[in-house]
Amino acid sequence: MDRVKPVQTARRLFVALALSGGLLAGLSGIAEAQVTLGAPARQVTPQRQATGFVNRVFRDAAGEHKYVLYLPANYSPEVRWPVILYLHGAGERGTDGTLQTTIGLGPYVKARGDDFPYVVVFPQCEDQQIPILQAWSPNSADGKRALAILALVEREYSIDVRRRILTGWSMGGYGTWSLGAADASHWAALVPVSGGGDPAWGSRLAKVPIWAFAGANDQVVAPRETERMVDAVRAAGGHPRLTLVPNVGHEVWKTVYNDPQLYAWLMNPRETLGGATAGTSGGSPATGVSSFSAQPGARSPAAANLDEPFVPALSIPNAISVRLGNDALRAIAYSAPKMIAADSLTGSINDIYSSTESSGYTFSVQFSRISYAGQLERAYIKAFAPEHLNVQLALRATMTIGATYVSGAGRSAYAGPISVVIGNRYPVWLGMDVTPYVDGDKLRLRYNAARFEIPYDDWYVTAPYGVSTQGLGMTSDKVSSGLVQGIYGQKARIEQEVQSIVPFLLTKVEERLDLSEVSQVANAFWPLPVYRPRLQVWPQSVSTDDRGISLVMGVTAAAIDPHKAPEKPRVEPPAGVDLAAVAPSTDLRVGVAPDVLQPLTKMLIEHDVARINVLDIPEKSFAAFADRKALSQIFPDLASLPAETQVWAELKLASPISIRDGGPAPSSDARTAVAQKKNEDAVHVTVLKANAPDPVKSAVGSDPAKASPTNGMRAFEFVVPKAVISIAIKESPSATKWTPYAELDVDLVQRATATLLRRGFSERALRIDWAGDPEVKASARFVPDAAPKNPQIETDKLRDMFVSAWKAWTHNGPAAQVPVSDVSFQYAKLRLDGVEWSPPALSVLFDEPGIKITNSSNVDLVYQTKDIYSPWSSDITLPPGKSHEFKVSEPLLYRRAVNGEFTQPYTLPVGLQYEFRSLPTGGQPNLFRLREPGATH
Numbered sequence: 062m063d064r065v066k067p068v069q070t071a072r073r074l075f076v077a078l079a080l081s082g083g084l085l086a087g088l089s090g091i092a093e094a095q096v097t098l099g100a101p102a103r104q105v106t107p108q109r110q111a112t113g114f115v116n117r118v119f120r121d122a123a124g125e126h127k128y129v130l131y132l133p134a135n136y137s138p139e140v141r142w143p144v145i146l147y148l149h150g151a152g153e154r155g156t157d158g159t160l161q162t163t164i165g166l167g168p169y170v171k172a173r174g175d176d177f178p179y180v181v182v183f184p185q186c187e188d189q190q191i192p193i194l195q196a197w198s199p200n201s202a203d204g205k206r207a208l209a210i211l212a213l214v215e216r217e218y219s220i221d222v223r224r225r226i227l228t229g230w231s232m233g234g235y236g237t238w239s240l241g242a243a244d245a246s247h248w249a250a251l252v253p254v255s256g257g258g259d260p261a262w263g264s265r266l267a268k269v270p271i272w273a274f275a276g277a278n279d280q281v282v283a284p285r286e287t288e289r290m291v292d293a294v295r296a297a298g299g300h301p302r303l304t305l306v307p308n309v310g311h312e313v314w315k316t317v318y319n320d321p322q323l324y325a326w327l328m329n330p331r332e333t334l335g336g337a338t339a340g341t342s343g344g345s346p347a348t349g350v351s352s353f354s355a356q357p358g359a360r361s362p363a364a365a366n367l368d369e370p371f372v373p374a375l376s377i378p379n380a381i382s383v384r385l386g387n388d389a390l391r392a393i394a395y396s397a398p399k400m401i402a403a404d405s406l407t408g409s410i411n412d413i414y415s416s417t418e419s420s421g422y423t424f425s426v427q428f429s430r431i432s433y434a435g436q437l438e439r440a441y442i443k444a445f446a447p448e449h450l451n452v453q454l455a456l457r458a459t460m461t462i463g464a465t466y467v468s469g470a471g472r473s474a475y476a477g478p479i480s481v482v483i484g485n486r487y488p489v490w491l492g493m494d495v496t497p498y499v500d501g502d503k504l505r506l507r508y509n510a511a512r513f514e515i516p517y518d519d520w521y522v523t524a525p526y527g528v529s530t531q532g533l534g535m536t537s538d539k540v541s542s543g544l545v546q547g548i549y550g551q552k553a554r555i556e557q558e559v560q561s562i563v564p565f566l567l568t569k570v571e572e573r574l575d576l577s578e579v580s581q582v583a584n585a586f587w588p589l590p591v592y593r594p595r596l597q598v599w600p601q602s603v604s605t606d607d608r609g610i611s612l613v614m615g616v617t618a619a620a621i622d623p624h625k626a627p628e629k630p631r632v633e634p635p636a637g638v639d640l641a642a643v644a645p646s647t648d649l650r651v652g653v654a655p656d657v658l659q660p661l662t663k664m665l666i667e668h669d670v671a672r673i674n675v676l677d678i679p680e681k682s683f684a685a686f687a688d689r690k691a692l693s694q695i696f697p698d699l700a701s702l703p704a705e706t707q708v709w710a711e712l713k714l715a716s717p718i719s720i721r722d723g724g725p726a727p728s729s730d731a732r733t734a735v736a737q738k739k740n741e742d743a744v745h746v747t748v749l750k751a752n753a754p755d756p757v758k759s760a761v762g763s764d765p766a767k768a769s770p771t772n773g774m775r776a777f778e779f780v781v782p783k784a785v786i787s788i789a790i791k792e793s794p795s796a797t798k799w800t801p802y803a804e805l806d807v808d809l810v811q812r813a814t815a816t817l818l819r820r821g822f823s824e825r826a827l828r829i830d831w832a833g834d835p836e837v838k839a840s841a842r843f844v845p846d847a848a849p850k851n852p853q854i855e856t857d858k859l860r861d862m863f864v865s866a867w868k869a870w871t872h873n874g875p876a877a878q879v880p881v882s883d884v885s886f887q888y889a890k891l892r893l894d895g896v897e898w899s900p901p902a903l904s905v906l907f908d909e910p911g912i913k914i915t916n917s918s919n920v921d922l923v924y925q926t927k928d929i930y931s932p933w934s935s936d937i938t939l940p941p942g943k944s945h946e947f948k949v950s951e952p953l954l955y956r957r958a959v960n961g962e963f964t965q966p967y968t969l970p971v972g973l974q975y976e977f978r979s980l981p982t983g984g985q986p987n988l989f990r991l992r993e994p995g996a997t998h
Contacts, residue, residue, distance in 0.1 A: 112136050114171070116158060119184075119210045123202070127158025128210055131170055131181040132218070141221035143249075143327070144180045146211050148229030148236040151193045154186045161185045165230045165254075169318040178324075180220060184210050186232070190799075192676035192687075194257075197229065197236020199243035204236065226327055228252035230314040231282060238262065238290055245269040250330035254317050255279060257286030263293030270330035271301035272323065276313035278880045283679050308882045371597060374620035374627060375664050379613060379635035380657045381598060382902060386609035386647035389891060389907070390442040392950040396886040397440035406435030406458070410558055417547055422470035426547065430463025438488045439930065444605045449509065452493040457484035460555070465525065465544055472532030474540040476525035481548060481555065483520045489513070493563055497610060502599040504612075506567045511560040515552055522548045592670040594661055595619040604640050611643040616657055621668040633660040637901030649884065649891050652902035655720035655777065663717040672713035675786070680873065682866035686710040686786050686805075695841065695859045696803060698849035699790075707791040709799050715806075716783035722900045723776030726814045726832075774814060775898050776832065781809040786863075801844045803854075807863050811835040811871065815896045815903055818878055822913050822974045825893035826878040827905060831871040837864055883910060883972055889951045890972045909950040910972035916941050917978040918986035923958040926969075939977070955988070 112132040119126045136142065149161040161167065161183045170177045184207040186196050197204045215222060227248050229237040234256020241251040242262035250270045271294060275287040284305055291303040306313050317323060413428040439455035460481040467474040483489055494509040522545050528537040548555075598614045605611075616636075620626035636654035644650065665671035675683040685691040687710040693699040699706070784807045789799035811831055818828035839860040843849050871877060881893040884907055892910035896903070916922045922939040928951055936958060939945050947953060949971055956966040969975060979986045 114162060118158075119206065119213065121206065121209065126185075126187065126206060126210075127156065128185060129159060129162050129167075129183040130214060131177070131179075131183070133177060133180070135176075136180070136218075138219040141219055142180045143178070143224035143226065144182065144211070144215065144220045144222075145226045145228060145327075146182045146184075146207060148197045148207065148227070148233030148240075149183070149186065150229075150231035150233055151196070154189050154196070156185070156187050158185055165233070165314045166228065166318050172319075179226070179327075180214065180218060182207075182211050182214050192674045193232045194235045194676055196232050198239045204240060207236075208240070224249045224328075226250050226252065228254065229256065230254040230317075231256065231311065234282070234287075238266075241269065241271075242266055250327055252317075252323065252327070253287065253290075254314055255282045255287070255311060256290075257282065258290050260289055260293035263290075263295075263297040263299070266294045266301075267297040267299035269299075271299070272304070272326060272330075273301060274304050274306065274313055274317045276309040276311060277305045277307050278310045278882070279313065280879070281311040281679075286679065369619075369623050371595060372620045372623040372626040373597075373617045373630035375618040375633065375660060376615060376630045377617075377633045377636055377657050377660055378601060378615040379638045380616040380654050381614045382638045382643045382650075382652040382904070383612040383614070384609060384643050384646055384648070384650040384652075385612070386645075386649065387443050388647040388909075388950075389649035390444070390609065392889040392891055392909075393886050394440040394442040395951045396888040397442075398437045399888050406433075406437060406456070408433060408562075410562070413551070413554065413558070415547070415551065415554075417543070419543065422472075424467055424469035424472070426544075427466040428462045428548075429466065431460060432463070433458055433460045435459075444607060444609050446605075446607055448496045448605050450495050450497060450605050450610065452495060454491045454493075455488035456491055457488050458559075459483070462548075467540060467544075470532075472530075472535045474528060474530045474535055476540060476544055477527035479525045479544065479548065480523040481520065482523070483515055483555075485521060486519045489515055489519060491559065491563075493567075495567065497603045497605060499600045499603055502601075502615075503571070504600045504603065505571050508564045508567055511563040513556050513559045515556060517552075520552075592621075592665055594621070594665065602640055606645055608645050608647050611640050611645070613638055613640055613643070618661055618664060621664070621670055642901070646906075648894075649907040650904050652904035654901045655903060656901065659717045659719045662714055666714055666717065672711055675710045675712055678712070678870070680866065680870040682869035683712065685862055685866065686712075686788070691862065692788070695805075695855050695862065696843075696849070696851075697853050697855075698851040701850050702790070703792050705792075705794055707794065709789045709791075711787050713785045713787065714781070714783075715785045716781070719780045719782075721778050721780060723778040723812050726774040726776040775900070776812050776814050777898055777900075777903075779809070779811045779813065781807070781811075783808055800847075802847050803841060803843050805839065805841045805859055805863075807860075808838040809835050809867065811867075813871075815898050817893060817896050823910075823972060824880070825883075826880045827893070827896060828878045829871070831868070831877070834864060835867055837867075839863055881905065888971075891950055892972060909948050911949060912947045912953055912969050912971055913944055913974035914939060914946075914988070915944040915974065915976050917976050920986065922977045922986075922988075925956055925958070925963070926953045928953060957988070 112134050115130045115132065117128055117130050119128055133142070145166070147161075147166045149165055153160045153164055162171075166181065167183060170181055184203070186203040188196060188201065188203055191201060191203075195201055197207065199205070199208075211225075214220065215225075225248055227237050227241055228251070229235075231254070234253040235258060236256070237251055237253035238256055238258030239262075241248055241253075242258065242265045245265050245268060248269055250272070251266070252272050252274070254274045255276065256273075271291075273287050273291055275282070275284040277284055288303065288305075291301050294301045306316050309316055409430075409432045411431075413431065415426045415428070417424050417426060435456050435458035437454055437456060441451075441453040441455075443451050445451050460483070462479040462481070465476040465479065467476075490513075492512040494511070496507040496509060498505050498507055524541050525544055528540050530537060530540055595618065597617045597619070599617065600612055600614050602613045603610065617630060636656040638652065638654045643652070662671060675686045678684075687708045689699055689702075689706055689708045692708060699708075786805040786807070787801070788803045788805070790802045791799055812835075813832060814830045816828045816830055818826040820826065837860050839856055841854045841856060841859055843852065843854075883893075884891040890910050891907035893905055894908035895906035897906065898904075914922070914924075916939045919941050921941070923936055924939070925933045925936060926947065927933045928949070933956070937945065952971050953969045954966045955969050956963045958964075974991045975988050976991050977986055977988050
């Protein structure tokens with residue numbers, strides 16, 4: 062073979078491993094990623110008529126402050142231009158003057174080139190000591206300076222102040238709410254992205270157009286932060302828009318600022334006020350007090366910078382298991398024909414040499430310039446024996462022989478192109494027997510055998526296009542007929558050539574086996590809002606049985622600072638997962654060993670990033686530790702300090718977190734899970750097997766053990782051996798440094814169970830049910846140089862305050878539930894259907910998401926269904942007020958019977974629900990797709 066383009070079908074065997082789109086997203090805190098998208102702002106000499114991104118300097122009593130101004134290429138002072146003030150997130154704080162243009166709005170202004178129709182002001186927050194959520198507040202130095210810079214731009218340039226827009230992401234989203242509430246009449250529109258604020262501001266914001274955005278799966282700033290602000294504005298009579306972007310986390314800005322609908326709305330936000338749209342497609346401080354572990358005023362560590370190189374620092378073997386059962390393989394195989402590019406089954410093979418006899422003479426034949434083009438119509442994947450995986454591809458193909466040379470006995474001939482058409486009546490199956498195995502840290506596919514047999518009645522050979530001959534007795538007709546018959550006689554050779562391509566194809570498939578997206582599963586057990594490390598996975602072992610494929614993988618964590626990474630990553634003891642413990646199921650299951658938490662949190666502690674300002678924790682109950690009045694109950698000495706005394710507090714892990722088995726769960730936990738499962742859907746449902754002529758009647762929730770295992774449920778325990786809350790004070794607002802004051806030590810053990818949470822038909826989440834009160838030991842001490850007038854410490858009240866904040870975090874915050882998106886193979890899907898804690902791993906199970914049809918009309922719905930490979934079912938009747946649910950992982954074709962005639966069939970995508978009803982304007986009932994949760998409210 063000269064060249065063969067790779068067949069991509071087999072790599073879909075392991076697409077199910079790509080689960081990070083929310084499978085078990087980490088429960089991280091408010092720390093934000095410092096991701097660099099695009100180049101820094103262009104260095105342009107500041108001048109009045111410079112356009113594009115212009116670096117400028119603002120001067121005030123505090124000195125010089127760099128910022129960036131964007132002017133459209135066609136800027137003219139004869140035109141009044143709308144202006145946008147953009148407030149960046151926590152990761153872009155600093156004094157370089159350009160970092161704020163690399164995340165959020167900046168990259169999309171750059172992407173639009175010179176035609177972005179707004180003047181944009183990009184100030185930079187310089188204060189890295191202030192809590193993140195207060196950085197852009199109207200009382201902060203950076204908040205005031207941002208407004209002053211905007212006012213300067215409006216004086217120097219031709220700006221339409223009636224179209225003054227304020228937007229920001231994350232820290233900037235909070236700033237958008239707070240600056241907007243401080244003077245709502247100043248703004249033509251507000252666009253807060255992943256932010257929140259005080260609902261008491263609702264009445265101030267009721268008259269300004271607002272379009273708020275949040276990622277539905279955001280684990281850094283919970284969507285409820287945005288929702289409660291929108292609810293408060295609506296309660297005050299306002300008409301804000303809210304868009305929760307489905308299946309997107311904290312980086313929702315990539316969707317928002319790339320949406321042309323947003324910019325169209327901003328041109329006339331008041332004309333569309335109230336409209337709705339669908340969801341958008343420790344070291345020591347300067348005082349030298351060595352016992353004080355925190356650094357007052359130090360910058361809170363951001364999340365990992367995804368643009369930094371991944372330099373391994375820590376390796377944990379036996380951390381994750383994946384079970385890819387035959388039911389999951391079937392779903393993958395369904396989508397394979399639709400996921401393969403049109404040119405993936407094209408290529409060329411080596412010349413074929415043969416010989417033939419005619420009239421006693423021997424002739425040599427060379428078939429040259431042979432190319433092929435194939436079409437995959439169907440695929441079938443199944444594990445059928447130990448270490449044997451069967452892959453079947455239904456193909457149609459055309460082989461073109463560009464030229465044929467015949468010579469011998471003083472005679473010769475040349476023939477033009479000949480086409481060999483395989484599968485002209487029905488596709489021909491190419492079968493492959495392969496064995497998955499691990500070589501080093503790579504997943505490979507060992508070729509065992511292949512079978513490709515062309516039925517005699519399912520192929521044909523065309524006569525050559527043009528024949529020239531030389532020599533006695535050589536005629537065009539004889540050569541043409543002889544070549545065609547000769548090719549028919551080479552059927553076995555053609556079959557052999559097709560089979561010979563398979564090993565080469567498998568090497569190309571191996572190059573595309575990507576397991577990286579499984580890395581986020583370890584973040585499921587992240588109960589504290591601190592830095593989340595970057596992870597990569599690597600296969601360790603794999604086995605195949607007659608029901609599916611099992612994989613065990615290790616996890617590698619990236620160095621916090623790639624420039625200070627160890628020469629070799631530290632290898633931790635195995636986390637406990639092995640192949641023998643992977644259940645031989647037929648579904649899709651992913652398990653993670655919670656033991657990965659201990660070495661990961663140990664690494665964070667060693668690098669001093671396992672900490673966060675209490676005011677930056679999304680759950681506001683922790684803010685009590687920075688509240689002077691609340692802390693005075695624990696430290697009465699605080700009440701004697703001046704009234705203007707400010708308090709700073711930081712939560713820090715001082716000892717690694719671990720998880721241990723908690724034994725059988727209390728029966729009340731199991732009953733709660735079963736009740737939740739049974740009450741999730743009050744509509745009467747009949748579950749049908751796809752295309753079954755007679756419905757198989759089974760009430761949803763009748764088998765809770767299958768969908769959300771509760772029989773024999775076990776609990777687990779989070780163990781936090783030591784967390785520290787460090788407290789510092791400023792007795793005067795004019796003070797430049799924080800003075801270390803006290804430290805609180807907390808030891809915690811919390812019992813919990815993991816269950817499945819169903820939100821309607823489509824949405825699923827992993828729910829952590831925190832059982833009862835945590836076991837907490839708390840102590841406190843003043844730092845040596847504090848010299849309190851009253852040394853009394855109320856330890857019991859300290860414990861109560863911490864327990865109250867912890868319970869609010871675990872019961873109401875992102876530590877309570879993690880959204881889990883469907884595993885999608887483009888057309889087929891699998892949906893979270895169960896959760897199991899069986900030491901040493903927590904496993905999530907995926908099953909067919911199904912299709913649900915509800916009859917909300919007052920007439921019977923009579924219809925038929927089929928998939929692309931089956932015949933139409935017999936008539937199915939759905940009475941009014943009832944529902945049918947099809948347990949499938951692939952789309953179904955649907956057609957309705959009306960007066961003995963069937964309507965035009967159309968496709969019902971899998972995983973959705975549909976309603977048979979009439980429009981409000983009347984007319985015949987029809988089938989409509991129901992709006993999915995997570996769209997605009």
